[in-house]
Amino acid sequence: MCFPYDAEPPVPQILGAAVENENLTLRAADGNEFSAFSAKGDGSEHATVLILPDVRGLFHFYEELALRFAERNINSLAIDYFGRTAGLGARGEEFPWQEHVAQSTFDGVKNDVAAAVKYLREQDSSRSIFTLGFCFGGSNSWHQAANGHGLAGVIGFYGHPDRPDFPQGATGVIERVRDISCPVLGLMGGADQGIPSDIVSKFDQELSASNIEHQIVTYPDAPHSFFDRHFEEFASESADAWEKVLGFIAENS
Numbered sequence: 365m366c367f368p369y370d371a372e373p374p375v376p377q378i379l380g381a382a383v384e385n386e387n388l389t390l391r392a393a394d395g396n397e398f399s400a401f402s403a404k405g406d407g408s409e410h411a412t413v414l415i416l417p418d419v420r421g422l423f424h425f426y427e428e429l430a431l432r433f434a435e436r437n438i439n440s441l442a443i444d445y446f447g448r449t450a451g452l453g454a455r456g457e458e459f460p461w462q463e464h465v466a467q468s469t470f471d472g473v474k475n476d477v478a479a480a481v482k483y484l485r486e487q488d489s490s491r492s493i494f495t496l497g498f499c500f501g502g503s504n505s506w507h508q509a510a511n512g513h514g515l516a517g518v519i520g521f522y523g524h525p526d527r528p529d530f531p532q533g534a535t536g537v538i539e540r541v542r543d544i545s546c547p548v549l550g551l552m553g554g555a556d557q558g559i560p561s562d563i564v565s566k567f568d569q570e571l572s573a574s575n576i577e578h579q580i581v582t583y584p585d586a587p588h589s590f591f592d593r594h595f596e597e598f599a600s601e602s603a604d605a606w607e608k609v610l611g612f613i614a615e616n617s
Contacts, residue, residue: 366418366499366522369457372593373429374602381435382406385427389452390443390483392475398447399454400480403430405437411516411617412484414477415442416497416504419465421455425592438613439491443480448472465500470533473504474511481513492516492617496609499588503527503537506550510543517547517616519609522588524559525550525567538563541570548578549612551605553586581608 388400399422413433417426422444433440444455446464455461477495484493494517497505502523509518526536548571552564561582568580583590583601590598591605 366589367420367425367592368594369420369423370594371425371589373425373432374591374593374595374599375429375432375606377432378435383431383434385431385434387454388441388483390476390479392479394475396447396472396476397452398476398479399444399452401427401430401442401454402440403427403434404439405434407437407439409437409439409617410491411613412439412441412488412491412493413613414480414484414493414495415440416473416477416495416501416508417442417445418497418499418501420459420461421446421450421464423455423459427454436610439484439488441480441484443476445473445476447476465531468531470507470531473531474508477504477508477511478513481515492613494519494613494616497521497523498591499523500530502550503530503534506537506544506548507534507540509546509548510540512545515546517549517612519549519551519612521551521591521605522553522556522559523550524563526563538567538570541567541574541576544571544574544576547612547616548576549608550578550580551591551608552580552582553588553590554582554584555586556588558588579608579612581605
């Protein structure tokens with residue numbers, strides 16, 4: 365998995381910020397209903413971040429991350445992947461995520477993202493929409509750049525650029541680079557044993573060869589899932605990654 369259940373985003377809370385949040389149920393074009401968590405600030409920033417969780421689905425970390433964006437007046441929406449197999453609701457510590465990740469599909473994620481994007485545009489069509497994901501969600505986020513959603517940019521923390529059938533029916537993101545239609549940001553751990561550095565380099569090279577605006581940042585000593593307040597030894601890497609996320613959104617909104 366990406367984060368332990370008690371993980372916290374390593375992002376300072378802005379006390380006193382005017383933030384609204386609510387739990388939602390959204391419906392995809394294929395009829396699937398899935399859970400989402402919305403957080404809104406004062407509306408002064410014209411961007412919305414669609415958060416794609418790791419393999420655990422919609423749990424505490426991602427709701428907190430949505431709030432941290434809203435405190436900075438970047439509206440956010442975190443969604444769950446598992447409505448088709450596990451029903452509605454946030455995912456608790458005992459949620460058997462392994463069996464539900466195994467049943468997740470490329471088309472299912474694509475349809476749910478499309479429904480979330482539609483909802484966000486109905487709320488305010490003037491806002492630029494970005495996807496941001498972690499691990500499983502990181503590669504899912506990059507995939508959405510080639511899925512015709514009209515996104516302003518896609519951000520992935522330690523997604524795997526070349527892992528087919530994760531979710532079912534997916535090719536590696538590297539195989540879809542020519543179809544990417546927006547800027548890409550990748551934030552990687554150099555000590556991530558599950559994602560070889562040569563694969564990350566190949567992804568970077570393929571993006572360059574296709575003239576895709578992008579930045580792939582590797583933090584040399586950081587492991588997978590370094591973006592967690594519990595990893596105090598990687599606080600500087602986390603702070604830099606957060607600034608790069610905010611900068612990417614500002615530059616492409």
